[in-house]
Amino acid sequence: MADDDYAWDSDSELQFFDRDRHVQFLEMMYDLLPSRYQSQEINHITLAHFAIVGLDILGALDRIDKQEVINWVLSLQAHPKNADELDNGQFYGFHGSRSSQFQSNDEGDTVPNVSHLASSYCALTILRTVGYDFSLLNSKLILESMKNLQQQDGSFMPIHSGAETDLRFVYCAAAICFMFGNWGGMDRAKAKEYILSCQSYDGGFGLIPGSESHGGATYCAVASLRLMGFIEEDLLSKTMSPCIIDVPMLLEWSLQRQGDDGGFQGRRNKPTDTCYAFWVGGVLKILGAHKYINDSGLRGFLLSCQSQYGGFSKFPGQLPDLYHTYYGFCAFSLLEEPDLKPIHVELGMTDIAATGFFL
Numbered sequence: 515m516a517d518d519d520y521a522w523d524s525d526s527e528l529q530f531f532d533r534d535r536h537v538q539f540l541e542m543m544y545d546l547l548p549s550r551y552q553s554q555e556i557n558h559i560t561l562a563h564f565a566i567v568g569l570d571i572l573g574a575l576d577r578i579d580k581q582e583v584i585n586w587v588l589s590l591q592a593h594p595k596n597a598d599e600l601d602n603g604q605f606y607g608f609h610g611s612r613s614s615q616f617q618s619n620d621e622g623d624t625v626p627n628v629s630h631l632a633s634s635y636c637a638l639t640i641l642r643t644v645g646y647d648f649s650l651l652n653s654k655l656i657l658e659s660m661k662n663l664q665q666q667d668g669s670f671m672p673i674h675s676g677a678e679t680d681l682r683f684v685y686c687a688a689a690i691c692f693m694f695g696n697w698g699g700m701d702r703a704k705a706k707e708y709i710l711s712c713q714s715y716d717g718g719f720g721l722i723p724g725s726e727s728h729g730g731a732t733y734c735a736v737a738s739l740r741l742m743g744f745i746e747e748d749l750l751s752k753t754m755s756p757c758i759i760d761v762p763m764l765l766e767w768s769l770q771r772q773g774d775d776g777g778f779q780g781r782r783n784k785p786t787d788t789c790y791a792f793w794v795g796g797v798l799k800i801l802g803a804h805k806y807i808n809d810s811g812l813r814g815f816l817l818s819c820q821s822q823y824g825g826f827s828k829f830p831g832q833l834p835d836l837y838h839t840y841y842g843f844c845a846f847s848l849l850e851e852p853d854l855k856p857i858h859v860e861l862g863m864t865d866i867a868a869t870g871f872f873l
Contacts, residue, residue, distance in 0.1 A: 537572050661701075727848045769806055778790035787828050821824030
């Protein structure tokens with residue numbers, strides 16, 4: 515489409531989903547991250563997840579060298595030095611970046627550092643997206659060592675010591691087990707009880723028991739329960755089936771997150787934000803309640819966050835970033851935007867890439 519064909523309103527907002535510019539934006543981010551991302555180097559693989567899986571959603575995965583991606587991701591995998599290290603309590607998943615693979619000891623020597631649960635989730639989604647054969651991975655090592663991260667209350671830490679525990683990492687563990695088709699990496703019953711303890715009085719879920727309901731935490735809870743097989747698909751159509759969560763309260767809380775401007779907020783009394791169009795919209799999709807979303811209002815809000823340079827920002831009028839760009843694509847996919855691939859809501863990747871998990 516030529517530049518003079520673009521339709522702009524009085525606020526200079528592009529009034530359609532500009533796929534071509536979004537592809538260019540992600541290509542730029544894939545080739546060379548801007549300097550403002552330097553402080554996020556430790557999360558390099560997460561940023562790569564947004565760029566690579568984002569390109570897949572846009573149907574533009576041909577813009578990258580898949581083998582180059584595979585080699586880079588595999589180079590970030592943690593491996594024990596010998597058999598004795600298998601029982602040292604560490605997690606042998608994937609590191610978040612090259613620098614996070616190593617740390618300095620008291621003598622100033624560079625020694626291997628621990629891998630991270632969220633980085634491992636992102637690594638696996640990238641590998642699956644570019645078509646890597648999971649049978650070539652030592653899934654037993656990853657899953658057996660991942661059990662070291664689960665706590666007595668069923669929650670997960672992202673590394674083997676000295677970190678917080680909350681629903682984000684329960685979700686990462688559930689997604690990893692699901693992708694491998696092997697639940698030996700976690701105690702599902704304990705994880706389920708932890709998730710249920712996080713549902714708040716208003717129906718949403720907090721990151722930890724007793725905390726305020728939050729859109730991201732609610733997605734992690736509902737998606738995890740679905741991946742683990744504890745709740746059915748399209749719960750609203752199964753009114754006679756008992757459910758372990760309070761579905762009516764959850765539905766009410768989720769629908770109340772859509773604001774007057776059409777966007778979704780993550781918590782009460784907070785502004786609407788691009789990413790929650792997926793976090794909360796994804797919950798409604800899993801529940802079978804996406805038909806209650808004001809689609810035109812949501813689309814209008816998302817377009818107000820679309821940058822003329824490609825990508826999406828958190829709020830209207832701001833510069834785009836990788837995180838909100840990726841979840842903007844996911845939200846538009848849920849809205850069935852033409853030319854976008856459908857996504858597997860619970861895994862956060864395209865349905866096509868996820869197909870191999872169900873064979």
